[in-house]
Amino acid sequence: MSDARAGEIVTAARALLEGHGREALSMRRIADELGIKAPSIYKHFPDKAAIESAIVADGMREWGDALRSGQTLREIAAHHRAFAHAHPALYELMTDSPLDRSRLPEGLEAQTAAPLFAALPDRDLARAAWAAAHGMVSLELAGRFPDGADLDGAWAALCSALEAAAASGA
Amino acid sequence: MSDARAGEIVTAARALLEGHGREALSMRRIADELGIKAPSIYKHFPDKAAIESAIVADGMREWGDALRSGQTLREIAAHHRAFAHAHPALYELMTDSPLDRSRLPEGLEAQTAAPLFAALPDRDLARAAWAAAHGMVSLELAGRFPDGADLDGAWAALCSALEAAAASGA
DNA sequence: GTCTATAGTGGGATAGAC
């Protein structure tokens, strides 16, 4: 499971996910991408979920890195947004179902969230901020805002509200 | 398409969606529920998407009704949350993909959103609030908050921040 | 570590008889 081929499989799977969307993430297509047959993959991973978990783990590491490169709430929010837009299918895979924490490296989830809790020490407000940013991103990705909507304006309003709350509530 | 049978098909489809989740929403299972065969459905609807659109339209009407029964931002948020928890699979169907507005009654989307814009006249802030509430709900439904997380507290923090912003920004 | 062959399950949709 940690042979070189396993890495190639995860890389191919992620390329498929990011390049052709979530429904392209099938054992057959992953195998095609590598010039092998689907059953061969099972010599390297027990099932499809294991491949997805490996992709999610990679994604969360990169996501955490992106968030860590900001200090203020606005910067963190901007990095969150940019990451999601750069990797929309990956972002959805990472967020739209329960994390299988047993298949993820210990502490990875906390490490990813750390920058937000550093910027917003109040737990309730931090969770609200994480949800708000996730909501903005997922509605954007789902194409649910009207065509002319000023999304930069909505992000700015959101950040202002959260910053004010953090300043007053501390 | 507006015969009595069509209504029964939508009702059965929705019951399946809400009772057994999204993957249960198949032409075969809808037909089973009505004691007919799948091909018969095509005499009433051109394709599966048409049935889904009918479900979404019904859901949006009910959702709008729920939101309209609140005046303050807190009440509207509480109704939004309650609606989503009462109809999780329906809520996801309504929010996780682009609206096919051509298959939806004219003005329905605006009617659903109206209560929020009434409570928060600032468009940017209103969109941020809608996104934030959606983010809270979808992370809740996806089981993405830690087990002990105080979600009522996060909702309260969110509403406080938005109310304060509305009061100061007006 | 790859293959072929296959099991088993599900899906949307159409043609044409009645």
Next chain:
DNA sequence: GTCTATCCCACTATAGAC
């Protein structure tokens, strides 16, 4: 307006040969 029969597609996964 319902049926049977069917087509075509897709998928995860396993067994066993090489």
